Each structure stands twice: as structure tokens, then as C-alpha cells.
Amino acid sequence: MSKSNILTTNYKLNNVFKIMSFIVFFAHATYLVIFAVIGAEPLAILNIFSVIIYLIIPIILLQENPASSLCLVLFQLEVMIHAIACIVVLGWGLGFELLFIAFMMTTLFADTGNKQITYFFAAAQPFAFLVLFFLYHDSYKITGYWRDFLFTFNIVCVCSLAIVLSFFLEISNRTAYQNAQKERDDIKDISNQDPLTKIYNRHALQEFLDENLSQARNFAVMMGDIDNFKRINDTYGHNVGDLVLVKVANIFKNIFRKNDFLCRWGGEEFLAIICDIDKTEAINVVRRAKETIATSKVKHGETELNVTMTFGLVYCDGGGEFDIWSLIKRADQLLYKGKNSGKNIVMFE
Incomplete structure (x- = not known):
């Protein structure tokens, strides 16, 4: 209300x-x-x-x-x-x-x-x-x-x-x-929101699926992971790590649309479901997010960090039945394939 x-x-x-x-x-x-x-x-x-x-x-x-x-x-x-x-x-x-x-x-x-x-x-x-x-x-x-x-x-x-x-x-x-x-x-x-980044948490996913993906639609599933995040926490402290998470979340909020789903999946991982989009556009959107993050700086006092992210992207054309959890698992596999290929990259299929 x-x-x-x-x-x-x-x-x-x-x-x-x-x-x-x-x-x-x-x-x-x-x-x-x-x-x-x-x-x-x-x-x-x-x-x-x-x-x-x-x-x-x-x-x-x-x-x-x-x-x-x-x-x-x-x-x-x-x-x-x-x-x-x-x-x-x-x-x-x-x-x-x-x-x-x-x-x-x-x-x-x-x-x-x-x-x-x-x-x-x-x-x-x-x-x-x-x-x-x-x-x-x-x-x-x-x-x-x-x-x-x-x-x-x-x-x-x-x-x-x-x-x-x-x-x-x-x-x-x-x-x-x-x-x-x-x-x-x-x-x-409150129960569906990540308290740090103020975006959804993974508990909000099922409600989004019920309301938005109950019928066949073209969409893409993106998994993103901040590169070398443990090193950032160990070197600069968890306060700076939190600033990095908030910075990344804000960049995502400016890039993804209101009808897309964006959440902090856990730790330094983010999940996005990009709705009503073709495969080429989805790849371009994620690449733009990657470049924006890479060219942005996170400032904390005299500390100034450059952050990168690696992404896995899976596309679903909405032509038949799908298993969202299998798509998320596949996007996660592509993400870690990108980690092993040098990081700061978008892997897709």
C-alpha cells in the first residue's frame, strides 16, 4: 500500500x-x-x-x-x-x-x-x-x-x-x-533485500520467476563474480570490500532495466535475469557492464582501486520448457571457465 x-x-x-x-x-x-x-x-x-x-x-x-x-x-x-x-x-x-x-x-x-x-x-x-x-x-x-x-x-x-x-x-x-x-x-x-547493496537477495528469485517467467519469454541468465575479491579484503580490509560490492551493485542498477531481475547471489557473486532481449543485445549489455566496472574506480580515503569482473551468460529463446536452476548452473560454469581463461571476460553460449 x-x-x-x-x-x-x-x-x-x-x-x-x-x-x-x-x-x-x-x-x-x-x-x-x-x-x-x-x-x-x-x-x-x-x-x-x-x-x-x-x-x-x-x-x-x-x-x-x-x-x-x-x-x-x-x-x-x-x-x-x-x-x-x-x-x-x-x-x-x-x-x-x-x-x-x-x-x-x-x-x-x-x-x-x-x-x-x-x-x-x-x-x-x-x-x-x-x-x-x-x-x-x-x-x-x-x-x-x-x-x-x-x-x-x-x-x-x-x-x-x-x-x-x-x-x-x-x-x-x-x-x-x-x-x-x-x-x-x-x-x-526486507526479507528479499540484501542489506548491504540494497538489491534483491537470492530468496527473491522464486517470486520473480512466478510473476515474470511463468510464460515463455526470451531471456538471458548472467552470473558475475568480482575478480580477486579475497585479495581486496585481505589487503585493504572488509570495509573497502563492502565499498566494492556497493559500487558494483550501483553500476548494475544503472545498466539493467526495472523489469530485469538483479540480486546479490552470495559473497561477491551477482545474478541477473535479463528479460525480453535477444542474444546479441544481452551479450552487449553484459559487456557494457564489464567495461563500466573495469573503468570505474573505488575510492576510500587515499585508496583507489580498479575492479574487474568475470561473467557467464546463458541465453534462453523461450521456445520451450526450461529449468532455471540448470541455466544458472550453466552460467556459473561459464563464469569459472572465464576465471580460468584470464578473468575480466564475458563467457557465453
């Missing part, structure tokens, strides 16, 4: 959160007026603080790196405290108890970024609902028009929030899936 896709999903998540905050802000502004009219001063004062909270949340979400988890905690905490206060002051059956049911599922799926906080809300909301039911289920402190109005208004608010919450949970779960997929891809990339 690309970074841009994850940023887009987070942007949508923040937008849904803003819409949800606007709905709750409107609800609390209405509550403030209603409670002032019916003379429930403590609830009116409480809603002043609630309105302030839902003015702060959108401001937090507008920041460059919004603290979405903090906003979610504030949101859930405010809803729970407000519902408890309304039931205690006004009694049961006005629709405030429905807020607990609406937010119980939210607690289970929304990520607050802290397991202890998530567990707290998951336990506190159903516990508060049950306690309030046993204490206030037969308590009716407001009757008549305002009772019907509050119940209807709460039903509308809960239904509106349920719709928005469904989008919130969908995007939240999609984000979690994308993040998990990205982590899996990152782990996969």
Missing part, C-alpha cells in the same frame, strides 16, 4: 470525524437551549463545556499532524458523561440511554491508540448503562411536550450519528487493514 493511499484514507477519516463533531456540536447547542428553557441549569452549564469541546476537536483535526486518537477519547468521554448526567437529572426514557448502545460498538472498533483507554470505555459504557437502568428505569422527572420532544430529538441524533459512525468505522478498519498490509509488504521487502 502506497503512502499516498494511506494519507488519502486518513484524510477521509478526519473529514468523517469533522462531520460527526459538527452533528454533535449542533445537538449540544440545541440541548443548551432546551435545558435553559426547562430550567435544568446544571445540564445547561454542562452543555456549555460540551459545546467548547466540539469547537476544539475540529481545530485539532485541522493541524498538520492531527491527534485523531485524542479527539476520539474526548468524543467518547464527553458522550458518556453527558448521557449519565442527563439520565440522573431528567430520568430514564428520554433517549439519552440510546447513546450508550450507539457507542458501545464504536469502542470495540475505533482505535484510541491506547489499549488501557479502549478497555476502560469498553467496560465503563455497558456498566454505566446497567447501573443507570436499575437506578432510574422508573424515574420520570420530565413529562409532556418536552419529554416527547427530547425523545424524538435523541432518536434523530442517534440515527444521524449511527450513519456517520458506520462510515467512520469502515474507514477506520480500512486504514488498519492498509497499515497491516504495508507492514507485511515492508517485512517482505
Whole structure:
């Protein structure tokens, strides 16, 4: 999953959160007026603080790196405290108890970024609902028009929030899936990458074969080995040897194409599978790599080295079945034939 896709999903998540905050802000502004009219001063004062909270949340979400988890905690905490206060002051059956049911599922799926906080809300909301039911289920402190109005208004608010919450949970779960997929891809990339040269290692070969050579194609298999590499390590040290490996890998990355396969096969050996190419072109590509390496210098302080490589190249015209491991073995045999013929040469068949 690309970074841009994850940023887009987070942007949508923040937008849904803003819409949800606007709905709750409107609800609390209405509550403030209603409670002032019916003379429930403590609830009116409480809603002043609630309105302030839902003015702060959108401001937090507008920041460059919004603290979405903090906003979610504030949101859930405010809803729970407000519902408890309304039931205690006004009694049961006005629709405030429905807020607990609406937010119980939210607690289970929304990520607050802290397991202890998530567990707290998951336990506190159903516990508060049950306690309030046993204490206030037969308590009716407001009757008549305002009772019907509050119940209807709460039903509308809960239904509106349920719709928005469904989008919130969908995007939240999609984000979690994308993040998990990205982590899996990152782990996969690390396991298939040589840590020194930053090209593939031999473990990545099978996946490349499955994806690119499952059907007949013209390709060439190249094995290359740095000449006298042990002498370089023994004379100048392994740090210089590592510089040589990185230099060679970078030259290969500039010569081979993105659809070709390039890996550090082991030690100072490199393997390349050059796809969709004829034999003459493949030979020329490898010869160009050989000449580029031979004319390049590896510098380390005052040390300046000339490095050469010997190559074995086997061509497959894609006309029939092939055994990639036999081709690699044959390229390796040609490579060592080149070593015995003076090195710094491309041997092919």
C-alpha cells in the first residue's frame, strides 16, 4: 500500500470525524437551549463545556499532524458523561440511554491508540448503562411536550450519528487493514533485500520467476563474480570490500532495466535475469557492464582501486520448457571457465 493511499484514507477519516463533531456540536447547542428553557441549569452549564469541546476537536483535526486518537477519547468521554448526567437529572426514557448502545460498538472498533483507554470505555459504557437502568428505569422527572420532544430529538441524533459512525468505522478498519498490509509488504521487502547493496537477495528469485517467467519469454541468465575479491579484503580490509560490492551493485542498477531481475547471489557473486532481449543485445549489455566496472574506480580515503569482473551468460529463446536452476548452473560454469581463461571476460553460449 502506497503512502499516498494511506494519507488519502486518513484524510477521509478526519473529514468523517469533522462531520460527526459538527452533528454533535449542533445537538449540544440545541440541548443548551432546551435545558435553559426547562430550567435544568446544571445540564445547561454542562452543555456549555460540551459545546467548547466540539469547537476544539475540529481545530485539532485541522493541524498538520492531527491527534485523531485524542479527539476520539474526548468524543467518547464527553458522550458518556453527558448521557449519565442527563439520565440522573431528567430520568430514564428520554433517549439519552440510546447513546450508550450507539457507542458501545464504536469502542470495540475505533482505535484510541491506547489499549488501557479502549478497555476502560469498553467496560465503563455497558456498566454505566446497567447501573443507570436499575437506578432510574422508573424515574420520570420530565413529562409532556418536552419529554416527547427530547425523545424524538435523541432518536434523530442517534440515527444521524449511527450513519456517520458506520462510515467512520469502515474507514477506520480500512486504514488498519492498509497499515497491516504495508507492514507485511515492508517485512517482505526486507526479507528479499540484501542489506548491504540494497538489491534483491537470492530468496527473491522464486517470486520473480512466478510473476515474470511463468510464460515463455526470451531471456538471458548472467552470473558475475568480482575478480580477486579475497585479495581486496585481505589487503585493504572488509570495509573497502563492502565499498566494492556497493559500487558494483550501483553500476548494475544503472545498466539493467526495472523489469530485469538483479540480486546479490552470495559473497561477491551477482545474478541477473535479463528479460525480453535477444542474444546479441544481452551479450552487449553484459559487456557494457564489464567495461563500466573495469573503468570505474573505488575510492576510500587515499585508496583507489580498479575492479574487474568475470561473467557467464546463458541465453534462453523461450521456445520451450526450461529449468532455471540448470541455466544458472550453466552460467556459473561459464563464469569459472572465464576465471580460468584470464578473468575480466564475458563467457557465453
